[in-house]
Amino acid sequence: MEVKVIRSRDRKKTIQAKMVGETLVIYLPTGLHREEEGKLIEKMKQKIEKKILKTRANNGDYLNKRFDEFNKMYFDGKLKVNSIEFVSNQRWVRGSCTPSKGTIRISHKLLVMPKWVLDYVIMHEMSHLLHPNHSKVFWDKVGEYKYTERARGFLMAKGMEEYEMETKGSDV
Numbered sequence: 001m002e003v004k005v006i007r008s009r010d011r012k013k014t015i016q017a018k019m020v021g022e023t024l025v026i027y028l029p030t031g032l033h034r035e036e037e038g039k040l041i042e043k044m045k046q047k048i049e050k051k052i053l054k055t056r057a058n059n060g061d062y063l064n065k066r067f068d069e070f071n072k073m074y075f076d077g078k079l080k081v082n083s084i085e086f087v088s089n090q091r092w093v094r095g096s097c098t099p100s101k102g103t104i105r106i107s108h109k110l111l112v113m114p115k116w117v118l119d120y121v122i123m124h125e126m127s128h129l130l131h132p133n134h135s136k137v138f139w140d141k142v143g144e145y146k147y148t149e150r151a152r153g154f155l156m157a158k159g160m161e162e163y164e165m166e167t168k169g170s171d172v
Contacts, residue, residue, distance in 0.1 A: 001022070001023075001024050001045065001048075001049070002022060002023045002024065003023070003024045003026060003041060003045060004020075004023050004024070004025045004026070005026050005028060005037075005041065006025060006026070006027050006028070007027075007028050007029070007030040008027060008028070008029065008030060009029075009030045011027065011028065011029035011030070012029055013029065014027075014029070015027065015028055015029075015040055015044065017044040017045075017047070017048055019048060019052075024044070024045060024048055026040075026041055026044050028040065028041075050088040050108070051088070053088065053108050053111070054086055054087065054088045054108055063084045063085065063086070063104075063106060063122065064084060066119060066122050067079075067081055067084050067104075067122065067126065070119075070122060070123055070126055070145075071126070074123065074126075074141070074144050074145070075126065075130070079126060079129050079130070080102055080129075081102050081103070081104060081126075081129070082101060082102040082103055083102075083103045083104070084103075084104040084105075084106070084122075084125075085104075085105060085106070086105075086106050086107070086108045086110075086111065087105045087106070087107065087108065088107075088108045090105065090107040090109075093107065094106070094107045094109065094110055094121050094155070094160060095107060095110075095121045095122075095124060095125045096125070097125040097126075097128035097129060097132070099128060099129050099132045102129070104122075104125045104126065104128075104129075105125075106118070106121060106122065106125070107121075113154075114154070116147040116150065116151055117147075117151045117154055117155065119145065119147065119151075120142075120145055120147055120148055120151030120152070121151075123142055123144075123145040123148070124142050127141040127142045
């Protein structure tokens with residue numbers, strides 16, 4: 001991504017970034033140290049890249065299609081969801097479900113994983129709509145997805161999955 005920096009004496013503390021075509025334009029106050037300026041530019045670049053990735057990921061219909069397919073296949077079409085979307089603000093979990101609101105959030109980090117790993121996380125979060133815990137009955141439901149063990153092993157190898165089958169909370 002091309003970056004264009006515009007320094008302004010009128011700016012005292014505020015920093016602004018926006019995409020103009022394919023160029024990231026960053027507005028900074030004049031007089032910042034080069035090191036501080038470099039850090040701010042990198043921070044704004046990462047923020048915009050996350051936003052673009054999230055927008056592109058959610059423009060596709062993969063999550064909704066998989067939800068519908070899994071709902072029919074594993075839940076007899078009984079589950080309802082208000083939203084299922086990729087998000088870029090989950091640092092420690094790959095997905096989360098809020099059963100009371102009917103929302104499922106999937107980390108954008110899964111976009112670079114094999115589809116069967118992403119599908120496992122979708123199945124995991126969908127199961128939380130029925131079982132908002134990590135009980136045995138929850139894991140039995142998740143285990144109906146044929147690649148559960150393989151996906152869990154893959155995520156464990158990446159340091160992204162706990163071995164423990166029964167844990168507290170509803171986040172993966």
